[in-house]
Amino acid sequence: MSVNTQREELGYWNSTLNYLFEKDPEFFEIYKRFVSTPYKNNVIDAKSRELILVALSSSPTSLCKETLELHMKNAVSQGATEKEILEVLKLISVLGVHTCAVSVPSLVDEYEKYSNQSIEPNLNNKQKKLKEHFIDKMGYWNSFRDILLDNDENFFESYSDYLTNPWESNLLSPKLKEFIYIAIDSSTTHLFDAGTRVHIRNAFKYGATFEEIMEVFKLTSAQGVNTFYVSLPILKDIFSEKDE
Incomplete structure (x- = not known):
C-alpha cells in the first residue's frame, strides 16, 4: 500500500x-x-476527538510536544478555534491539584495516628458559601x-476560581469538558480512579452514552504511541550518524 493511500486512511x-x-x-x-478505530466508528465527532487528544498530549502527566502539535493542527483542520483550544488547556x-486529592487524606490519616487527635473541619460562613459555590458550579x-x-x-478560593473559570463559558459543551476530564484522569500516566468516576457520572448527567465514554477510553488507550513520537526521531538520528 502506498504512502499516499496510508495518508488518506489516517487523514495525516x-x-x-x-x-514505522x-x-x-x-x-x-x-x-x-x-489508533484509527475511534475515527472509523465516528461515535464522537471529529473535532471533539482531536480536542480530547490535545488534552491528553498537553496533560501535566504526559506532555508530549510531538503529538500535541499534530492534534492541535488536526483540531484546527476540523474547525476548532484558538479560543476553544485554549479552553482545553x-x-x-488544574490537574496538579490532584496532589491534594490523593495526599491530603493520607496526611489527615497519618496525623491522626501520630497525634491521637482527630481533624474535624469547622467551616465558617464564608467557607460554607465557597463550598456551596463550588458544588453549584462543578456538581460534586x-x-x-x-x-x-x-x-x-x-488557597481554596483561588483554586476554585481557577478550576471553575472554563465552566463560565459555553466555548466547549459540558459533555465534552467531562470527556476531557475522563480522558486525562484515566490516562495511563495518571489512572486517577476517583476523578474518573466523578466525571463519568457528570458525563451521563450531561447526556453522554455508554458508547461515547467507551470511545474516550479507546482514544486514551492510544496514548502509548507517544513512545514512538518521542523516540523514533532519536533512533533515526543515531543510526543516520552511524552510517555516515
Missing part, C-alpha cells in the same frame, strides 16, 4: 509514521488499525476539600 502523515511504515510495515498496519492545567464535592477549605480559604 508525518516522519514518525513514515519511519518503512522499517516495520507489518507492525505499522497493526498500529494503524489500533485551561481545563487540564470530596471530603479532602473540606480540609483544604478549613486549612487555607484563600
Whole structure:
C-alpha cells in the first residue's frame, strides 16, 4: 500500500509514521488499525476527538510536544478555534491539584495516628458559601476539600476560581469538558480512579452514552504511541550518524 493511500486512511502523515511504515510495515498496519478505530466508528465527532487528544498530549502527566502539535493542527483542520483550544488547556492545567486529592487524606490519616487527635473541619460562613459555590458550579464535592477549605480559604478560593473559570463559558459543551476530564484522569500516566468516576457520572448527567465514554477510553488507550513520537526521531538520528 502506498504512502499516499496510508495518508488518506489516517487523514495525516508525518516522519514518525513514515519511519514505522518503512522499517516495520507489518507492525505499522497493526498500529494503524489500533489508533484509527475511534475515527472509523465516528461515535464522537471529529473535532471533539482531536480536542480530547490535545488534552491528553498537553496533560501535566504526559506532555508530549510531538503529538500535541499534530492534534492541535488536526483540531484546527476540523474547525476548532484558538479560543476553544485554549479552553482545553485551561481545563487540564488544574490537574496538579490532584496532589491534594490523593495526599491530603493520607496526611489527615497519618496525623491522626501520630497525634491521637482527630481533624474535624469547622467551616465558617464564608467557607460554607465557597463550598456551596463550588458544588453549584462543578456538581460534586470530596471530603479532602473540606480540609483544604478549613486549612487555607484563600488557597481554596483561588483554586476554585481557577478550576471553575472554563465552566463560565459555553466555548466547549459540558459533555465534552467531562470527556476531557475522563480522558486525562484515566490516562495511563495518571489512572486517577476517583476523578474518573466523578466525571463519568457528570458525563451521563450531561447526556453522554455508554458508547461515547467507551470511545474516550479507546482514544486514551492510544496514548502509548507517544513512545514512538518521542523516540523514533532519536533512533533515526543515531543510526543516520552511524552510517555516515
